[in-house]
Amino acid sequence: MKKQSQHINHQHIAKLLNSSTDQLDDSVLSALRQARTVALERQRVAEPVFSLSAIGHRAHHLMPHSTQQWVATTIILAAILIGAIGYLQDTQMPVDMEILTDDLPIEVFVDQHE
Amino acid sequence: MISMNKLIIAMAIFCALSAQTAAATPEPWAALPPAEREALAPLAPQWNSLPEKQQHNLRILAQHYPKLKMDEKRRFQNRLVTWAQLTPAQRQAAREKYRAFSQIPAEKREQVKQMVRQNQAAKIQQPASGVIPAAAQPAQ
Numbered sequence: 001m002k003k004q005s006q007h008i009n010h011q012h013i014a015k016l017l018n019s020s021t022d023q024l025d026d027s028v029l030s031a032l033r034q035a036r037t038v039a040l041e042r043q044r045v046a047e048p049v050f051s052l053s054a055i056g057h058r059a060h061h062l063m064p065h066s067t068q069q070w071v072a073t074t075i076i077l078a079a080i081l082i083g084a085i086g087y088l089q090d091t092q093m094p095v096d097m098e099i100l101t102d103d104l105p106i107e108v109f110v111d112q113h114e
Numbered sequence: 115m116i117s118m119n120k121l122i123i124a125m126a127i128f129c130a131l132s133a134q135t136a137a138a139t140p141e142p143w144a145a146l147p148p149a150e151r152e153a154l155a156p157l158a159p160q161w162n163s164l165p166e167k168q169q170h171n172l173r174i175l176a177q178h179y180p181k182l183k184m185d186e187k188r189r190f191q192n193r194l195v196t197w198a199q200l201t202p203a204q205r206q207a208a209r210e211k212y213r214a215f216s217q218i219p220a221e222k223r224e225q226v227k228q229m230v231r232q233n234q235a236a237k238i239q240q241p242a243s244g245v246i247p248a249a250a251q252p253a254q
Contacts, residue, residue: 094174094178095213096171096175096209097175098212099193100190104230106193106197109208110200110208111204
C-alpha cells in the first residue's frame, strides 16, 4: 500500500481530481469557482517591512562576541580616530600659518631668549 | 572562526600602523611636489637636515600657501627661515602667545598693533650709530 502510494505521481492525482470534479453538479462547481475567485482576491501577499527590531537583530550579529573581536574592534576604532584627528589637523589652518602671515612681525610672539 | 579572528586582528594592526606611519614620513627636498617646493623655497638648503616632524608640519603649511594673498605669501616666505630655526619650545611659546593675543578684544588688539608699528617706524628712523635725532628725542 505504501509502495503503491509512492508510485502515484502528480499527473495521476490531477486526473483523479478532474474525473471527480466531472461528477459534481454544476451548482457545486460554480460555487467552488466563486469561492476560489473570492479567496484569490482576499489573498494577502507577504512583503518585507522595515522595522527597528530588524535593525536590532542585525546589529546583534555585527557586535563583537569574543575577546579577540573586541580587541580588534578597539584597534580599528582607535586607528580611525587617529586618522580623523590627523585629517582635521591637516585641513584646518594651523596657528603656525597665522603667525607667519600676520601683519604683526614674528618677533612679537617669539621670545629669543628662551 | 579562529582564522577569521586572526585576520581581523591583523587588519586592525595594519590600519593602526599605517595611520601612525602616514603621520610623519621624511621626504627629501627633490621628492617634494613643485607646489610645496615653491612655498618652502627659502628652506631648500636646510630641508634635508630638518627633523621629520618639522618637515611634516612645514608641508602642512605649504598646502595652505596657494590660498594666501600676495602680501601674506611674501610675509610667509620672509619669516620661514626664522621660524624653522626656532627651538620647538620657542615655537610652542609663540603659538600660545598668538592664541592669547587672538582672544583679546579686537579694539585692544588694534591698539597693540598700532604701538608695534610706531615702535618699528622709530627703529627704522633711528640711525645705525644709535644716536637719536634731536627732533625724535623726548623733551626733558
